[in-house]
Amino acid sequence: xxxxxxxxxxxxxxxxxxxxxxxxxxxxxxxxxxxxxxxxxxxxxxxxxxxxxxxxxxxxxxxxxxxxxxxxxxxxxxxxxxxxxxxxxxxxxxxxxxxxxxxxxxxxxxxxxxxxxxxxxxxxxxxxxxxxxxxxxxxxxxxxxxxxxxxxxxxxxxxxxxxxxxx
Amino acid sequence: xxxxxxxxxxxxxxxxxxxxxxxxxxxxxxxxxxxxxxxxxxxxxxxxxxxxxxxxxxxxxxxxxxxxxxxxxxxxxxxxxxxxxxxxxxxxxxxxxxxxxxxxxxxxxxxxxxxxxxxxxxxxxxxxxxxxxxxxxxxxxxxxxxxxxxxxxxxxxxxxxxxxxxxxxxxxxxxxxxxxxxxxxxxxxxxxxxxxxxxxxxxxxxxxxxxxxxxxxxxxxxxxxxxxxxxxxxxxxxxxxxxxxxxxxxxxxxxxxxxxxxxxxxxxxxxxxxxxxxxxxxxxxxxxxxxxxxxxxxxxxxxxxxxxxxxxxxxxxxxxxxxxx
Numbered sequence: 165x166x167x168x169x170x171x172x173x174x175x176x177x178x179x180x181x182x183x184x185x186x187x188x189x190x191x192x193x194x195x196x197x198x199x200x201x202x203x204x205x206x207x208x209x210x211x212x213x214x215x216x217x218x219x220x221x222x223x224x225x226x227x228x229x230x231x232x233x234x235x236x237x238x239x240x241x242x243x244x245x246x247x248x249x250x251x252x253x254x255x256x257x258x259x260x261x262x263x264x265x266x267x268x269x270x271x272x273x274x275x276x277x278x279x280x281x282x283x284x285x286x287x288x289x290x291x292x293x294x295x296x297x298x299x300x301x302x303x304x305x306x307x308x309x310x311x312x313x314x315x316x317x318x319x320x321x322x323x324x325x326x327x328x329x330x331x
Numbered sequence: 332x333x334x335x336x337x338x339x340x341x342x343x344x345x346x347x348x349x350x351x352x353x354x355x356x357x358x359x360x361x362x363x364x365x366x367x368x369x370x371x372x373x374x375x376x377x378x379x380x381x382x383x384x385x386x387x388x389x390x391x392x393x394x395x396x397x398x399x400x401x402x403x404x405x406x407x408x409x410x411x412x413x414x415x416x417x418x419x420x421x422x423x424x425x426x427x428x429x430x431x432x433x434x435x436x437x438x439x440x441x442x443x444x445x446x447x448x449x450x451x452x453x454x455x456x457x458x459x460x461x462x463x464x465x466x467x468x469x470x471x472x473x474x475x476x477x478x479x480x481x482x483x484x485x486x487x488x489x490x491x492x493x494x495x496x497x498x499x500x501x502x503x504x505x506x507x508x509x510x511x512x513x514x515x516x517x518x519x520x521x522x523x524x525x526x527x528x529x530x531x532x533x534x535x536x537x538x539x540x541x542x543x544x545x546x547x548x549x550x551x552x553x554x555x556x557x558x559x560x561x562x563x564x565x566x567x568x569x570x571x572x573x574x575x576x577x578x579x580x581x582x583x584x585x586x587x588x589x590x591x592x593x594x595x596x597x598x599x600x601x602x603x604x605x606x607x608x609x610x611x612x613x614x615x616x617x618x619x620x621x622x623x624x625x626x627x628x629x630x631x632x633x634x635x636x637x638x639x640x641x642x643x644x645x646x647x648x649x650x651x652x653x654x655x656x
Contacts, residue, residue: 221367229648230647233645234383234645236360238363238364240367240369240370241367241370246375248377274377275378
């Protein structure tokens with residue numbers, strides 16, 4: 165485990181700086197449940213963004229349903245704007261295999277044909293299994309495949325990273 | 332072997348045959364999952380389906396006619412991207428003498444993944460569930476007077492949607508309880524989910540003799556049974572299941588047991604009115620109530636699709652063995 169991982173808040177600052185020049189009134193933010201949604205809220209606050217926002221739960225689009233079944237806590241996706249011809253900034257906490265990104269793209273296309281989708285992630289940890297790369301990245305890491313990094317949130321100290329090694 | 336044939340050894344839903352004996356945890360999981368499926372039918376979506384059951388074959392086997400129930404199962408399956416085959420058996424092989432299990436064995440050989448079964452005989456879906464291959468799930472879409480679990484679940488979804496919770500509800504189930512599989516499923520679900528006061532309101536001739544054992548309060552007068560309830564769950568008068576003369580006439584039934592605006596005034600002002608359909612207007616329910624402000628009957632139909640999607644996807648995922656990541 166990297167000893168001095170930057171704080172999520174400092175990485176959101178870095179991400180905000182990268183994204184800011186690309187935000188136009190035609191843009192919309194789309195956060196993937198749950199980490200991507202926290203990042204979306206933080207970015208909107210930092211950049212004082214007044215553009216539409218959506219929340220995606222990709223449970224119904226996962227490619228491992230037949231192996232692991234339905235996720236126990238699915239949330240409804242909520243997209244309160246027309247996806248058709250929209251420029252979308254897709255937000256996730258960690259980019260790993262790329263399978264979540266694949267599911268999110270399929271979900272968005274079931275709502276319409278966007279003009280463009282850009283991907284912003286807090287951490288790109290390597291280990292891709294599908295041909296995706298992010299347009300905006302807060303931090304690049306090369307973690308071993310059995311190492312797991314996730315973003316968590318609690319009331320006392322806000323956003324923080326949790327590292328786990330798979331058994 | 333798990334004690335409850337509806338659950339896997341690790342407690343996941345394997346078949347849905349009856350709500351009796353299902354833990355509150357499972358009922359709540361179905362209702363919560365259904366809530367996420369509501370949005371799949373939303374207008375804002377170009378494609379009103381999700382790919383969850385892509386490549387799965389679902390067989391609607393109806394030994395007894397029911398256009399509405401069959402259609403809502405069919406829509407639910409299609410919104411999950413499954414392939415659906417509809418079979419009305421009373422019109423085909425059964426009349427040629429094929430047994431129930433032979434019919435099912437033949438359909439299994441056609442690579443079915445799920446059977447949705449409607450049958451006039453109580454226990455038909457239980458029998459099928461005992462004999463299918465391990466990867467096949469069975470949903471009871473109504474068996475005799477016994478159970479209609481997805482109707483019971485969609486009624487619970489509707490109640491929770493409008494009333495928020497069960498722990499403070501007073502609910503009246505009104506009408507032909509004797510012949511109603513819907514009433515049995517509703518009673519089991521309501522008691523499991525912690526509804527403190529479930530009433531049944533019916534003439535003595537339309538109540539099962541052992542109804543009190545189900546944990547309900549029995550009323551024989553609308554004027555008493557409807558007082559201060561939060562929801563009125565009407566039942567259809569099952570003319571086709573009546574043998575002999577349990578009732579004087581439809582007009583007489585309406586006079587005493589039909590839900591009119593005047594009788595509804597006895598319930599709480601914010602009470603909702605539900606009905607599983609199809610309605611006999613002017614028999615068990617007045618049109619002014621059925622189409623009135625307190626009626627949520629059409630919402631029940633909409634919620635029914637999401638609830639059936641939830642049941643199907645939980646069943647289809649129950650065979651999964653890997654760990655959740």
